[in-house]
Amino acid sequence: MPLRRRFSTETGTDLHRCLVCDIRAQSVCSAIDDTELAILAQASKRLTLPPGTSVVEEGSPAVAFYNVTSGTVKLFKSLPDGRRQITGFADIGHFLGLTNAETYAFSAETVDTVQVCRFLRPQLETLLTDYPQFERRLLSEVTDELAEAQEQMLLLGRKTARERVASFLLSRMLPPANPNQTESEGCMVSLPMTRVDIADYLGLTIETVSRTISALRREQTITGTDNHGIRVLSVSRLTDLASGQTSGQNNR
Amino acid sequence: MPLRRRFSTETGTDLHRCLVCDIRAQSVCSAIDDTELAILAQASKRLTLPPGTSVVEEGSPAVAFYNVTSGTVKLFKSLPDGRRQITGFADIGHFLGLTNAETYAFSAETVDTVQVCRFLRPQLETLLTDYPQFERRLLSEVTDELAEAQEQMLLLGRKTARERVASFLLSRMLPPANPNQTESEGCMVSLPMTRVDIADYLGLTIETVSRTISALRREQTITGTDNHGIRVLSVSRLTDLASGQTSGQNNR
DNA sequence: GGTTATTGTTGATATAAATCAACGACAGCT
DNA sequence: AGCTGTCGTTGATTTATATCAACAATAACC
Known part of the structure; x- marks a missing residue:
């Protein structure tokens, strides 16, 4: 038009x-x-x-x-x-x-x-x-x-680095592009900001943010190699992570 | 009346x-x-x-x-x-x-x-x-x-324990009881809440809050033995502390 | 298209604050 | 006054994350 x-x-x-x-x-x-x-x-x-x-x-x-x-x-x-x-x-x-x-x-x-x-x-x-x-x-x-x-x-006051990053990704998750998209296809997360900005938002250092995102990728909770676009593979896992509902596992 | x-x-x-x-x-x-x-x-x-x-x-x-x-x-x-x-x-x-x-x-x-x-x-x-x-x-x-x-x-995201406690005390400082009260007489801070509450407000543990308050007392920035009422001896020092405007010194 | 700057990743080490632990000071109660 | 539980303090040790350091990947620029 x-x-x-x-x-x-x-x-x-x-x-x-x-x-x-x-x-x-x-x-x-x-x-x-x-x-x-x-x-x-x-x-x-x-x-x-x-x-x-x-x-x-x-x-x-x-x-x-x-x-x-x-x-x-x-x-x-x-x-x-x-x-x-x-x-x-x-x-x-x-x-x-x-x-x-x-x-x-x-x-x-x-x-x-x-x-x-x-x-x-x-x-x-x-x-x-x-x-x-x-x-x-x-x-x-x-x-x-x-x-x-x-x-x-x-x-900022009570969550661990891992919980902070998980919460952040969830909060920035876009509604599924089309309605009949299954959860397993993964939801896109748009991250126009830099790692420095993410770190300054989450009260962490860039190194910790980077390591935590790498760890989530390693364990198949998220994918995507592009720094400004990540795909969430398991929303439920991320949700559990975000509120500390998870047994063990750290970042390294 | x-x-x-x-x-x-x-x-x-x-x-x-x-x-x-x-x-x-x-x-x-x-x-x-x-x-x-x-x-x-x-x-x-x-x-x-x-x-x-x-x-x-x-x-x-x-x-x-x-x-x-x-x-x-x-x-x-x-x-x-x-x-x-x-x-x-x-x-x-x-x-x-x-x-x-x-x-x-x-x-x-x-x-x-x-x-x-x-x-x-x-x-x-x-x-x-x-x-x-x-x-x-x-x-x-x-x-x-x-x-x-x-x-x-x-x-919560960027201040040290010492800066958090200093900021908290300043934010809870009452306006001077009478107008011609000099700064050096000290301003009262009322703390009706427990150490647990202060810790949960500042994103710290009770031990860290306690140690930090003790340190401020030791170095004469504050006085008062009552746990729910503290007197600020140097507002300016506390203000500097609250924003990290201070050379060295830690808590112990 | 290669050089430079920016941004992000990974590893080694340091440290501020958490955790674990013991004890002290009160307040409420009988 | 003496018991009991809550609240606060202090010390020893651990740990999550910061800091320091090197390098990789990407973007920006002539």
Whole structure:
């Protein structure tokens, strides 16, 4: 449908942009009625960002809110000596940059090529006030994020390296490509980020992540030689592994 | 003021309960106008819970939302083998139990004697819909919680035992009792929870927590022999410690 | 198409924190 | 006051993961 391209410019405030947005249903934007999408389009600006672009910088003024429409953004916090903790990966349909503070308490950087819709703060405020369903949807999204954060705290505070990697792979597992795909065919896991990013997300070192993935491959729980795409052979085994439901075995 | 006691019954839906609530200003309830507090009082029920009471159980139906008016509640997640991660302590003015899911994804248990106002889900829904300021305030609170959770992920994933304990003490430091109190007099830290709880919050063992607190005491960063009340002698030193801004020294 | 830089893997060793173990300090109870 | 159980402290030892080190694989670049 070449019509789509015609209406969807890279950086404009084209009134039809939101109407033709593929992922609207998956994001906070679904809360705005079809008839009022022009308002949404006017409140935001679509940006295309190359890999490794800084979106938000810890400590800088919190001027904007972003909705990711394609690609993956990593969110992280750093210590003065450079140690880093990735607190999450925001991909398609997820937002970032919401805060009550004057400045951001975290940084955000694109992992791959990313498209975002940027809402400046006053515009976001207006949307929240004028569209209660928008606010409700955002509340619901933040509540989900909080639940995910709590799950990640359990991982970081109490899980072993093996359990962390298993949990991570499961959490990134895509829904089966076609519905009649059997489990044994294996589910794809997309890993656009590097080993460094995975390590910084799981609170491990790259060496430990690498060794653990190798071990899972060796014991046929996963396959795939490509570093950014892994296939899970046994979801149930990985599930057991992720919660420590497994007898012995370590990494080496 | 004995009048207050007269209006504030333990479990009733007394229409004046919210009007005389000491901590309303500190919680989501501050979003409801004075003239409409009767609605708030009717939507909720005040409960007094002894120490060690289970408020919410992981996996059970998410039927209620709670606002803590006194005492401390610990929120936690557990693994099948009993490992536990405390994801936060909800004390005065904080809420718990908000979720989009049918069931709670965490457990909650009182640390000491706790007073909560319980809102059943339909009543909460009504409040959110009828009072946009209430919803806005809740969004703001959840956003803060998320920021705190991200800070805790940094702690759990990347900080040393010493840095974790220092961060914890700082985060629990009370504002100075009187304004003209000098820093050197020391700020009180209240620790109603046990060492087990602290350990499960910081992703450490009780032994490591104990040793680390002893070390901080030995080097005069903190004092106080009482296990549930510690005095910080040097806030600046603790701040440096918490972010790894310190040359050497370990725990022993 | 070969050189260089980046990213990932594997092995050897070190270490921070866990585990195992003993004991001390209280709080509650009769 | 003396018993009993919980909670906290301290010491000795083990261990999972970090660190140090070398190299392999892949991507980036003239």
